[in-house]
Amino acid sequence: MPPHLAPVPLDKAYRLINHGPTVLVSARHQGVDDVMTAAWACALDFAPPRLTVVVDKSSYTRTLLEGSGRFVVQVPTVAQLAQAYAVGTRSLAIDPDKLAHAGVTFFALDGHDLPFVEGCAGWLACRLLPEPHNQSTYDLFIGEVTGAWADTRVFADGHWHFETADPRWRSLHHVAGGQFYAIGEPVAAAGDAV
């Protein structure tokens, strides 16, 4: 387990993606690992924590995800911009050395037979909730979160700390092509007591 990694309570897991970041989706099946970029990921429920992610039929990661019924949704950072762009534009089916070329390194977490991408800000281990109609008609996958972790240098005590962390920890929000916005500054509604 990387230093600075800490578990996130499942009732706070949704907060890792509540602000709409572009994510990396990774999966493992029969000894093959892959990871892809997905701008279309979204929280779906608090308890149990669930999420949706759109994964195109052309994606090799989809084959792995459907084969194993497990995947990881993780939040890449500005420091990983080149990597996030590379794994979203190259396919393992075409470039067998995709992961090395993109500079991706996976790490393991006990009890989860899944590839976790090093350097991300947060990780959500998911179990696929099979919904064949959604998957075939809309490329829409629903995952139930079975474990969540974050790097304490940017997420701690159930909250992001983008405003005090190094700017290279900011999440990426995809526009098109290789263009992204980084997340910005906090704003709060008057009278909010949270």
Place this chain on the structure above:
Amino acid sequence: MPPHLAPVPLDKAYRLINHGPTVLVSARHQGVDDVMTAAWACALDFAPPRLTVVVDKSSYTRTLLEGSGRFVVQVPTVAQLAQAYAVGTRSLAIDPDKLAHAGVTFFALDGHDLPFVEGCAGWLACRLLPEPHNQSTYDLFIGEVTGAWADTRVFADGHWHFETADPRWRSLHHVAGGQFYAIGEPVAAAGDAV
């Protein structure tokens, strides 16, 4: 139609929400209008443009949306922070003057019998694609975008211009309670030609 409002080509409509903003969902049915805040909205397809949005069973807006089969997904701004928080925490079922109390004003667009929230940065008029299983099991609604518009002071030529617009035009990205992040600065992967 408000000044500065311009249509967005449908093939670029997904870009209004691709970076993961919190949105306002409005609907009209039998003469009643309502609007609510939704952090869990996401693009689903490019062509035809489709999106998902999670709308809780306790929401009055959901009743209207299910009744008419139409809704608007719009992108509120930092200038609308108090309004976005207010319409997400008050229900029309409890406060019949919710809209006035939150300072919401609707405008009309020819050919769309829908309430569009003034002051937003972008608007997506949607037709509900009925999926009863998703709606009842997951509170998940799928919309097909039938029209898109943006305020040209912050979105033009198919792109957001947050970095040159007044900071009050930045989109909101919900954390929890009344806490949000504003979208931040653009970053681009090296070698991107888009």
